[in-house]
Amino acid sequence: xxxxxxxxxxxxxxxxxxxxxxxxxxxxxxxxxxxxxxxxxxxxxxxxxxxxxxxxxxxxxxxxxxxxxxxxxxxxxxxxxxxxxxxxxxxxxxxxxxxxxxxxxxxxxxxxxxxxxxxxxxxxxxxxxxxxxxxxxxxxxxxxxxxxxxxxxxxxxxxxxxxxxxxxxxxxxxxxxxxxxxxxxxxxxxxxxxxxxxxxxxxxxxxxxxxxxxxxxxxxxxxxxxxxxxxxxxxxxxxxxxxxxxxxxxxxxxxxxxxxxxxxxxxxxxxxxxxxxxxxxxxxxxxxxxxxxxxxxxxxxxxxxxxxxxxxxxxxxxxxxxxxxxxxxxxxxxxxxxxxx
Numbered sequence: 001x002x003x004x005x006x007x008x009x010x011x012x013x014x015x016x017x018x019x020x021x022x023x024x025x026x027x028x029x030x031x032x033x034x035x036x037x038x039x040x041x042x043x044x045x046x047x048x049x050x051x052x053x054x055x056x057x058x059x060x061x062x063x064x065x066x067x068x069x070x071x072x073x074x075x076x077x078x079x080x081x082x083x084x085x086x087x088x089x090x091x092x093x094x095x096x097x098x099x100x101x102x103x104x105x106x107x108x109x110x111x112x113x114x115x116x117x118x119x120x121x122x123x124x125x126x127x128x129x130x131x132x133x134x135x136x137x138x139x140x141x142x143x144x145x146x147x148x149x150x151x152x153x154x155x156x157x158x159x160x161x162x163x164x165x166x167x168x169x170x171x172x173x174x175x176x177x178x179x180x181x182x183x184x185x186x187x188x189x190x191x192x193x194x195x196x197x198x199x200x201x202x203x204x205x206x207x208x209x210x211x212x213x214x215x216x217x218x219x220x221x222x223x224x225x226x227x228x229x230x231x232x233x234x235x236x237x238x239x240x241x242x243x244x245x246x247x248x249x250x251x252x253x254x255x256x257x258x259x260x261x262x263x264x265x266x267x268x269x270x271x272x273x274x275x276x277x278x279x280x281x282x283x284x285x286x287x288x289x290x291x292x293x294x295x296x297x298x299x300x301x302x303x304x305x306x307x308x309x310x311x312x313x314x315x316x317x318x319x320x321x322x323x324x325x326x327x328x329x330x331x332x333x334x335x336x337x338x339x340x341x
């Protein structure tokens with residue numbers, strides 16, 4: 001757990017012990033209570049004396065809490081005759097409002113998030129910021145009215161309305177009866193689906209999970225989902241893999257069953273090589289050789305449609321050296337493309 005987060009936990013625990021202005025707590029009792037709570041709830045290991053908070057750390061925490069707001073909490077902590085308490089019985093660090101700078105940071109973050117329509121919790125965050133702004137009548141923002149950071153997005157993305165409900169179904173571990181219509185099917189089909197996580201790639205959103213009918217992991221693009229409804233009384237199929245690392249072996253979202261990653265070697269002309277060095281096709285990416293005629297890159301991936309699309313986008317500036325199967329496939333697609341001109 002990051003150190004600053006542990007410090008925030010200690011401040012909250014100190015506040016809980018001192019709230020109400022009671023003069024019954026000693027410094028050592030305070031240190032013991034905080035240590036016991038951190039060890040029990042957050043598995044913070046103890047020091048040699050059996051406590052995970054030293055006297056020096058607790059003194060530094062108290063000094064920090066006494067600092068004026070917003071650097072500290074402006075806490076009215078009194079330490080006298082072996083006891084420690086708040087001189088103001090109604091004080092709590094929870095009473096401290098956000099500063100104008102805090103409010104401005106929240107507004108800027110919301111402007112950034114607002115570029116992605118349909119993101120879960122955005123509407124709730126915007127309403128919260130609006131309520132908080134009522135406390136800052138004199139808050140003036142001299143920044144430009146246009147977005148300073150502009151992210152890639154699709155304003156008319158189909159299926160984005162599914163993002164929020166699917167997000168909640170994933171959180172609730174709720175199996176679904178999902179109706180899906182692939183582009184190459186004449187009619188939609190229905191499957192029993194256990195959503196594990198949501199993935200965005202190239203301005204499209206996908207829900208990834210266990211397809212009970214196929215007994216396999218599948219991803220379904222939100223723009224092709226017709227509808228979905230909870231499947232009551234159906235046990236949820238827990239992920240038996242790490243969702244955060246699931247797509248590590250590929251570019252994009254197409255992950256073929258029972259195919260292992262292999263080395264792919266590419267030769268880029270000098271100008272393109274600089275772009276690939278500064279924006280890798282996929283991490284980790286290695287430079288094998290580099291000279292004034294070009295650069296050879298090595299990647300360890302499972303070839304798929306998305307990787308082919310990236311390689312084809314570089315046209316005559318990029319050559320696939322190996323594996324031969326991928327080299328022949330790219331050559332065939334380039335020939336087919338040239339044939340229509």
